[in-house]
Amino acid sequence: MAASYHARSNNLPSRQHPIVSQIDENLNRLRASQSASTSSSIGHNLSGLKDLHKCVDVLLQFPLTQQALAQEKQREMVEELLDGSLMLLDVCTTAKDALLQTKECTQELQSILRKRCGAEGLANEFRKYLTSRKAMKKAICKALQNLKHIQNKLSTPGENGAVISVLRDVEAVTISVLESVLSFISRPEAESKSSRWSLVSKLMHQKKEMCEEEQKANEILNAEAAVRSCIKSKNMKHVENVQKELQSSELSIQDLEEGLETLSRRMIKTRVTVLNIISC
Incomplete structure (x- = not known):
């Protein structure tokens, strides 16, 4: 890390400055948790990302930082970063829209389940829920391509x-966290089929176990799986389990929505600050 501080010391505050140290610590913490796959861990990363952007806002107030960004030779890189930040905000909006759509479908289905409709009526409502999820996943797929x-x-x-290096590092970590959010919202069910006659390595077996653990920790996926199971079994006795999973899914969605909303506001503030600096 000392090399990183030294490389940045030419046009950043002193390497001993608390804000420089804090930015590096936040970056390292987020990089170390890139494999987050539960709603709580992803929510924690969204909060950490918001704090990172808050630190960047402080950094951008230093005259030395502003002078560096205002240099003509940096203009192309700054504009590229601004283009990237705009796309990231679009991705945030897509994620929030997907969560809102899923939450509305979840609440509507919960309401219908409480009314105790007949088996045929419930099956139709289940299919509507799954159709909505399928359409949402298409939008998520496009957003993931934009991140790439x-x-x-x-x-x-x-x-x-x-300064540009710091901003690029922050943008890269932001991409990683948003990718984990999108994947969590739309992750398809893991393939359960396997050829009994084929030899499966220990590594592949461990990977499958990890995937299964991630599924268990994904409330949104659990709700979708419960609905599919109920349709497949045609046994309405499973409705109580569907209700339980839908409730858990709604709570998970609420946490992610709040995290994305606060992050979006912070990202907009950072973007506006940079725009003001280069327009002076």
Whole structure:
């Protein structure tokens, strides 16, 4: 980490400055938790990402930082980062819309289940829920492709000043966290089929176990799986389990919605600050 501080010291506050240290600590913490796959861990990362952007806002207030961003030779990189931040805000909006749509369908289905409709009526409502989830996943897929596009641009090598390097690091971590959010919302059910006659390595077996554990921890996926199971079995006795999973899913969605909303507001503030600096 000392090398990182040294590389940044030319046009950032002193390497001993608390805000520089805090940014690096937040970046490292988020990088270390990139494999987050539960709603609580992802929510924690969204909160950590919000704090990181808050630190960046403080950094952007330093005259030395502003002078570095205002340099003509940095203009192209700054504008590229601004384009990326706009796309990231669009991705945030897509994620929030997907969560809202899923929450509304979840609440509507819960309301119908409480009315104790007949088996045929419930089956139709279950299918409507699954159809809505399918449409939502298409939008998520497109958003994930956009994240990949931004990520590819960030991986392009070039001579960057210290401030630009920090902003690129922050954008890269933001992409990672948002990717985990989108994957959590839309992750398809893990394939359960396996060829009995084939040899499966220990590594693949461990990977499958990890995937199954992630599924158990995904409240949104559990609700969807419960609905599918109820349709497949045609046994309305499973309705109580569906209700239970839908309630858990709704709570999970609420936490993620709040995390994305606060992050979006912080990202907008950072973007506006950078725009003001380069327009002066």
